[in-house]
Amino acid sequence: MPSTTTQAPPIGEYAIIVDARDNLAVVKRETAPGLEVSLPSGRVIRVAEAVPPGHRFATRAVPAGEFVLQYGQPIGTSLGVREGEYISHANMTDDVPVVRDLPEDLSTPPPDYIPAQERATFNGFRRPDGRVGTRNFVLIVPTSMCASHEAQQISLMAEFLHYRRERYPNVDGVVAIPHNKGCGCQEGSTIDVMLRTLSNYADHPNVGGVVLIDLGCEKTNLARVEQYLLKREKSFDKPVAKIGIQEVGGTQAAIERGLREVERMLPEVNRAGREEVSVSELVMGVKCGGSDGFSGISANPSLGRAADTLVRSGGTVLITEVPEFCGAEHLIARRAKDAETGRAIYRMIDWYKEYASKFGAVLGQNPSPGNVAGGLLNITIKSLGAMAKAGTTRVEGVVEYAETPTERGLHLMQGPGYDQESTPGLVAAGATVVVFTTGRGTTIGNAIAPVVKLASNNAVFERMSRDIDLSAGGVIEGTETIDEVGARLFEHVRRVASGEVQARAEEHKHREFQLWAEQTVSL
Numbered sequence: 001m002p003s004t005t006t007q008a009p010p011i012g013e014y015a016i017i018v019d020a021r022d023n024l025a026v027v028k029r030e031t032a033p034g035l036e037v038s039l040p041s042g043r044v045i046r047v048a049e050a051v052p053p054g055h056r057f058a059t060r061a062v063p064a065g066e067f068v069l070q071y072g073q074p075i076g077t078s079l080g081v082r083e084g085e086y087i088s089h090a091n092m093t094d095d096v097p098v099v100r101d102l103p104e105d106l107s108t109p110p111p112d113y114i115p116a117q118e119r120a121t122f123n124g125f126r127r128p129d130g131r132v133g134t135r136n137f138v139l140i141v142p143t144s145m146c147a148s149h150e151a152q153q154i155s156l157m158a159e160f161l162h163y164r165r166e167r168y169p170n171v172d173g174v175v176a177i178p179h180n181k182g183c184g185c186q187e188g189s190t191i192d193v194m195l196r197t198l199s200n201y202a203d204h205p206n207v208g209g210v211v212l213i214d215l216g217c218e219k220t221n222l223a224r225v226e227q228y229l230l231k232r233e234k235s236f237d238k239p240v241a242k243i244g245i246q247e248v249g250g251t252q253a254a255i256e257r258g259l260r261e262v263e264r265m266l267p268e269v270n271r272a273g274r275e276e277v278s279v280s281e282l283v284m285g286v287k288c289g290g291s292d293g294f295s296g297i298s299a300n301p302s303l304g305r306a307a308d309t310l311v312r313s314g315g316t317v318l319i320t321e322v323p324e325f326c327g328a329e330h331l332i333a334r335r336a337k338d339a340e341t342g343r344a345i346y347r348m349i350d351w352y353k354e355y356a357s358k359f360g361a362v363l364g365q366n367p368s369p370g371n372v373a374g375g376l377l378n379i380t381i382k383s384l385g386a387m388a389k390a391g392t393t394r395v396e397g398v399v400e401y402a403e404t405p406t407e408r409g410l411h412l413m414q415g416p417g418y419d420q421e422s423t424p425g426l427v428a429a430g431a432t433v434v435v436f437t438t439g440r441g442t443t444i445g446n447a448i449a450p451v452v453k454l455a456s457n458n459a460v461f462e463r464m465s466r467d468i469d470l471s472a473g474g475v476i477e478g479t480e481t482i483d484e485v486g487a488r489l490f491e492h493v494r495r496v497a498s499g500e501v502q503a504r505a506e507e508h509k510h511r512e513f514q515l516w517a518e519q520t521v522s523l
Contacts, residue, residue: 014047021072058081065078122495133432212241298472396410402429433493469503470485
């Protein structure tokens with residue numbers, strides 16, 4: 001029963017009502033049983049039991065069969081929830097409606113673009129083909145797992161023996177992308193995805209020079225990678241060296257040859273310099289990992305504001321993790337520029353569902369134990385919050401894993417939820433900087449692109465401040481708005497892109513790379 005207490009503190013001190021249509025509140029810090037709070041209407045309710053941070057209690061009774069609402073959307077179906085009751089799988093099923101209705105005449109208007117003269121700028125590396133990088137690496141690319149050891153040894157030894165920042169101030173390092181693919185991998189789209197990923201890394205605007213290395217007898221050999229590079233509309237115009245391990249005489253000979261090539265290449269790569277360019281030249285990948293119940297309330301919508309600013313400035317935003325579109329796909333599909341693009345979004349998700357089913361997996365089982373502990377009880381809650389990273393502008397297109405969009409604006413990329421594969425996919429698709437939101441903490445970086453971390457809450461930011469760049473926790477605590485955090489994040493991304501500051505992951509030399517070489521279909 002509602003309490004008659006008149007001195008109850010406002011609900012905002014303990015919990016957040018995300019949308020006025022919601023019938024629940026998300027707890028900021030663990031509540032004590034019997035806590036009384038007043039709603040914006042003045043009505044006072046009693047929270048029946050302890051509710052952990054990021055989890056929810058009902059702000060009114062939700063009879064059995066009615067939808068439980070967060071973000072103004074159904075996140076489950078009530079089994080009979082009393083006012084003030086802790087919402088969990090004990091009183092809510094995961095059943096929610098997804099109505100895939102797309103009008104044939106769907107036509108979403110373009111963004112409200114910021115005038116060119118008013119757009120922010122950053123200092124980037126303008127490449128001969130016109131693209132702009134945020135970093136300038138020498139990259140060692142093994143065409144298969146059979147050359148990955150040598151590639152990594154070349155990069156590590158080259159940084160120790162030959163690379164000095166004071167001597168080569170315009171070079172960001174010598175890095176490799178060792179992986180466990182190639183050699184006898186399956187012909188067809190699997191090998192195509194792999195070759196596309198590797199060649200896109202070699203051709204990336206954050207790369208100033210490339211050493212390609214193979215064993216010599218694998219399917220994914222130097223000749224096939226070169227074929228992919230030659231397919232490009234724009235010429236591959238950067239210093240390049242090629243090494244065959246069998247041809248030069250084995251591991252030690254290949255490493256020695258690689259070190260000589262890097263030493264020769266460094267002065268040429270160093271001749272590139274930064275110049276001031278519009279942020280319209282920036283390509284930003286958006287990711288989340290180690291998410292919690294606050295991610296979709298603070299960090300993700302704040303990143304969405306920054307994404308909107310970039311798109312409105314003529315730039316490009318890429319979002320992936322298709323399993324985390326599930327349950328919210330109808331909302332993002334309705335933001336497509338036209339009906340065909342909306343149908344492509346549905347095809348992307350349906351393909352992934354079929355792919356996951358081959359391994360006995362269901363997309364609804366995507367939330368990890370850490371996600372659930374942090375308040376993400378099901379895929380719908382997770383997806384509704386995760387999609388906020390994409391902001392509010394229309395979807396211009398859909399691309400396959402590691403495929404580069406042909407136009408600017410917001411694009412969805414096919415890919416898994418696994419951070420170690422989806423982040424490299426975004427970079428292979430052209431992202432020159434990545435923003436990664438987290439609620440429980442993560443440390444991942446990338447071999448050639450800075451990865452900026454944004455925490456959903458101040459507690460994890462303070463605990464992992466040497467790994468996480470910024471916090472959106474002020475949104476939860478009421479000291480900052482989503483717009484304010486979004487603007488602060490956008491400015492930080494601009495500075496990172498300019499090389500004024502490094503992302504925390506760069507400081508720790510996080511250079512993760514792995515690729516998702518799976519069968520895909522045309523979208």
